[in-house]
Amino acid sequence: MKHILVLAPALALLAEPALANRVFVTNEKGNDVTVLDSDTLEVIGTYPVGNRPRGITISPDGTELYVCASDDNLVRVFDPNTMEELHTLPSGPDPELFVLHPSGNPLYVANEDDNLVTVVDVKTKQVLAEIPVGVEPEGMGVSPDGKIVINTSETTNMAHFIDTDTFEIVANVLVDSRPRFAEYNHDGTKLYVSAEIGGTVSVIDPATQEITKKITFEVPGVLPEAIQPVGVRVTNDGKKVFVALGPSNRVAVIDGETDEVKDYLLVGQRVWQMAFTPDEKYLFTTNGNSNDVSVIDVAAEEVIKSVAVGQQPWGVVVAPN
Amino acid sequence: MFKGIIGLLAGVALAGPVMAQQPQPEMQQIRAAVLRVDEERLPPISRLDLPVEDLGFAGARLAIEDNDTTGRFMGQDFEALEVTATPDTAAAELDRILAEGIQFVVVLADDATTLALADQAGDRAMLLNARARADSLRGVDCRFNTIHVAPSHAMLTDALAQFLMWKNWPDWLLVHGSHPEDQALAGAWRRSAAKFGAKIVEERVFEDTGGARSTDSGHVQVQAKMPVFTQRAPDYDVLIAADESDIFAPYLPYLTWDPRPVAGSAGLVPRSWHPAMEAWGGTQYQNRFEKLANRPIREEDYQAWLALRIVGEAATRTQSADPATLREFILSDQFDVAGFKGQKLTVRDWDHQVRQPILLTTGVLTTSVSPQDQYLHQTSALDTLGIDRPETECSF
Numbered sequence: 001m002k003h004i005l006v007l008a009p010a011l012a013l014l015a016e017p018a019l020a021n022r023v024f025v026t027n028e029k030g031n032d033v034t035v036l037d038s039d040t041l042e043v044i045g046t047y048p049v050g051n052r053p054r055g056i057t058i059s060p061d062g063t064e065l066y067v068c069a070s071d072d073n074l075v076r077v078f079d080p081n082t083m084e085e086l087h088t089l090p091s092g093p094d095p096e097l098f099v100l101h102p103s104g105n106p107l108y109v110a111n112e113d114d115n116l117v118t119v120v121d122v123k124t125k126q127v128l129a130e131i132p133v134g135v136e137p138e139g140m141g142v143s144p145d146g147k148i149v150i151n152t153s154e155t156t157n158m159a160h161f162i163d164t165d166t167f168e169i170v171a172n173v174l175v176d177s178r179p180r181f182a183e184y185n186h187d188g189t190k191l192y193v194s195a196e197i198g199g200t201v202s203v204i205d206p207a208t209q210e211i212t213k214k215i216t217f218e219v220p221g222v223l224p225e226a227i228q229p230v231g232v233r234v235t236n237d238g239k240k241v242f243v244a245l246g247p248s249n250r251v252a253v254i255d256g257e258t259d260e261v262k263d264y265l266l267v268g269q270r271v272w273q274m275a276f277t278p279d280e281k282y283l284f285t286t287n288g289n290s291n292d293v294s295v296i297d298v299a300a301e302e303v304i305k306s307v308a309v310g311q312q313p314w315g316v317v318v319a320p321n
Numbered sequence: 322m323f324k325g326i327i328g329l330l331a332g333v334a335l336a337g338p339v340m341a342q343q344p345q346p347e348m349q350q351i352r353a354a355v356l357r358v359d360e361e362r363l364p365p366i367s368r369l370d371l372p373v374e375d376l377g378f379a380g381a382r383l384a385i386e387d388n389d390t391t392g393r394f395m396g397q398d399f400e401a402l403e404v405t406a407t408p409d410t411a412a413a414e415l416d417r418i419l420a421e422g423i424q425f426v427v428v429l430a431d432d433a434t435t436l437a438l439a440d441q442a443g444d445r446a447m448l449l450n451a452r453a454r455a456d457s458l459r460g461v462d463c464r465f466n467t468i469h470v471a472p473s474h475a476m477l478t479d480a481l482a483q484f485l486m487w488k489n490w491p492d493w494l495l496v497h498g499s500h501p502e503d504q505a506l507a508g509a510w511r512r513s514a515a516k517f518g519a520k521i522v523e524e525r526v527f528e529d530t531g532g533a534r535s536t537d538s539g540h541v542q543v544q545a546k547m548p549v550f551t552q553r554a555p556d557y558d559v560l561i562a563a564d565e566s567d568i569f570a571p572y573l574p575y576l577t578w579d580p581r582p583v584a585g586s587a588g589l590v591p592r593s594w595h596p597a598m599e600a601w602g603g604t605q606y607q608n609r610f611e612k613l614a615n616r617p618i619r620e621e622d623y624q625a626w627l628a629l630r631i632v633g634e635a636a637t638r639t640q641s642a643d644p645a646t647l648r649e650f651i652l653s654d655q656f657d658v659a660g661f662k663g664q665k666l667t668v669r670d671w672d673h674q675v676r677q678p679i680l681l682t683t684g685v686l687t688t689s690v691s692p693q694d695q696y697l698h699q700t701s702a703l704d705t706l707g708i709d710r711p712e713t714e715c716s717f
Contacts, residue, residue, distance in 0.1 A: 134391060157659075178659045
């Protein structure tokens, strides 16, 4: 099926391999990161990254990999190619999820225990600001123009709009119970916020901060309580939205124009986070209770493979190059 | 240093008008009270269970903090009066609370006092029962003005029964205490056995003969007594202890005549909450509580917290401080609240019991959470725990 594989050794000789990207998966229980090859979908290796790794992201130039080491109360920074630890960043206590400014700096970190969002300069390693938000901040999103950072607070049930110039909260939108994740579409006209316990995804107009639609989910044969939206990813053209539905073991495919659910894809158990390859050929999902990653063919909207990773996979990011 | 970054960003045009949501000058006030009625009791069998001064109140304080954090963004301010009483003074204290115009009262009291307070409050307040577990309070003695945040006996026994059936331990030796509340709990066990197809092979009563709780080197006599008490039982898989009065259950594990596990009031215990629970964001909840109270959380704290979160959630969602509006919303099918149990918690309309998963716990950890996967239900798997709509004896 993968004739392309035959070409791979030849490509490896080139300075910049055009096809394969490294996929990094944090294993919350395993205290390590599994690295996959996005072309062969094989495991390249597993590397220790500190205690209880959860959120993971990578710099836009692909030179620095950031991992929330929740039980170490800091962010560890790795060389994505060697997986050597470069240094650490202060994160505030119990960092869970974070988002990088589109320019690559600073990093906005949600501190679940302290009701704060910590802003860290990734170059100087200084804390620039601590912004008080609602109870149990978790989800972090950033507008494509970098002007607004979104934080969701799980017990306050809000999406907080934070001005990245002033570090002030400029708006709060009440969503359904336990908001876990916030994701803009790429032209910044829509903001998707998932509510794990509420079982919905709110579509918010960032200009007015009004909820324009609430996406609900229904999977035949699955109890409504098990449908718990967490991770959200939107294709660059805004036409497809994928929502990870937790213990229902499904990923919903949504039409990004109408915001209607088109399909549900069966993946592994307790699916939480997702990441596209840069060419958006594949979407990787972390399945925490089955210790694997499902690979979704984005164009075909089909699950094509599952790959065993470490214990309790949590977050995933794909290198940009 | 960050000034440089901001300078760069300032060049980027704003995507749209961003309206600052200022705190409203006039905050809405939402007032509640927590009424804890302390009976005179013997000390517990284990000093780990010694009463704490702020029992329940600490959970309430955390709820007020959580509610106020949200309230800061919504223009709402929450308050909970903390009141202690004895069974003799409870009525007067409730009168005092009602006279202050407070219409949400979290009650931590025994079964009889809870019922008496509900009748006293009538339509003047909504009571949130955060302690009493009697099935009768959700059945023949149910009251429209009472929301049961504490799980009922039937929910707790069903939760453990499902697990024991999954474990293939269907034959139970039931040992219950001699007090009326122990008898009531034994009744819940009989009902759960019938519901899930377990068999109670024999029942024994452990008489409360009084006396001191802890005596120096008292374990010597306990070690001699418990094996004898449990000998010559028919074949059984698990010993179920029904000891609401805390007279004997903690003595049973490892001292049964036959090598059998103990569950119920000791051993594997069904609970609304446990201080080591870490799933579903529980870690953050435990951290917040311990920081505030300087001790591990107890079930009464969780239940008082959840009771006030129910009020807070209603105020947030309706954006109202009007007690009637909040009451109506809490009792509507629109209402749900998150409680660190992995799914939304809602209120049963037939008896006002809060639906919730039940933790099955050992001393140090959560072993399992019920409902178990294989027990299905046409509306909510949570309704496999406790008294379901068709069997309720409650009519409002």
